[in-house]
Amino acid sequence: MPQHTPSLHIQGALARITLRRHQVANRLELIDLQTLEALLADINADPAVRVVLLQAQGRHFCSGFNIDAVPGVDAGALFERLTQAWENARPITVAAIQGGVYGGATDLALACDFRLGVPQCEMFVPAARLGLHFYRGGMERYVNRLGLGMAKRILLGCETLDGPAMLACGFLDQMLPDLAALEQASQALCERLCGFAPLALSGMKKHLNAIANGRLDPSALQTDIAQANASADLAEGVRAWQEKRAPQFRST
Numbered sequence: 001m002p003q004h005t006p007s008l009h010i011q012g013a014l015a016r017i018t019l020r021r022h023q024v025a026n027r028l029e030l031i032d033l034q035t036l037e038a039l040l041a042d043i044n045a046d047p048a049v050r051v052v053l054l055q056a057q058g059r060h061f062c063s064g065f066n067i068d069a070v071p072g073v074d075a076g077a078l079f080e081r082l083t084q085a086w087e088n089a090r091p092i093t094v095a096a097i098q099g100g101v102y103g104g105a106t107d108l109a110l111a112c113d114f115r116l117g118v119p120q121c122e123m124f125v126p127a128a129r130l131g132l133h134f135y136r137g138g139m140e141r142y143v144n145r146l147g148l149g150m151a152k153r154i155l156l157g158c159e160t161l162d163g164p165a166m167l168a169c170g171f172l173d174q175m176l177p178d179l180a181a182l183e184q185a186s187q188a189l190c191e192r193l194c195g196f197a198p199l200a201l202s203g204m205k206k207h208l209n210a211i212a213n214g215r216l217d218p219s220a221l222q223t224d225i226a227q228a229n230a231s232a233d234l235a236e237g238v239r240a241w242q243e244k245r246a247p248q249f250r251s252t
Helices: 030-044 075-087 104-110 136-146 148-155 163-168 179-194 198-212 218-229 232-243
Strands: 007-011 014-019 051-056 092-097 100-102 114-117 122-124
Touching (some): 007 030, 014 179, 051 179, 075 104, 092 179, 092 198, 114 163, 114 179, 122 163, 198 218, 218 232
Parallel strands (some): 014 051, 051 092, 092 114
Antiparallel strands (some): 007 014
């Protein structure tokens, strides 16, 4: 794997993907988008992985796509494909945001199930200033996650939001006081999620996202409910509850 492309480390049920271009605020090149897609595909194919933590080296989380590569490149289509795949990932996804997140990278973070940050966080989408039209999936996520008014403030008004504002509008789920606390809280959340029943988690995630997008398939929902109800995981969860111990789920 090239030195600066995103890296993947899997330990047990947790996969960590790390952005590694900290010298340029973790700007994403074409190869980075391709690498992130490939890593996610590998993770989806590994049933042992239940949670993905997206993190970054350096001061900023991600400054979006390399603007110098935009002429002649359909950056919106590339980002839409990646962020849609990210939203639809089988495992639960967590973003640990330690600083600035800009442009399409804001949508990559929104596509995660949970986002944690610090007061030093900052977000800004310069699409209107650059003459770029944000892509459909990203606009839908902004409206679904943050509401129409906030979506307009960010995408049309090009407002810059600091950490407290990101928390207040719902972009961040948690704000930690410093980087050490962010790392600790992100690890604790991932460990907690890794301990939950995989069939229930992945099924509810899929259908919650479908409900948010107005695309719920009632038949698929009932199939997943029936599968969970008939699973060994449910029986194990009930036994563990009764015996006052931690359950040992196996996705069966």
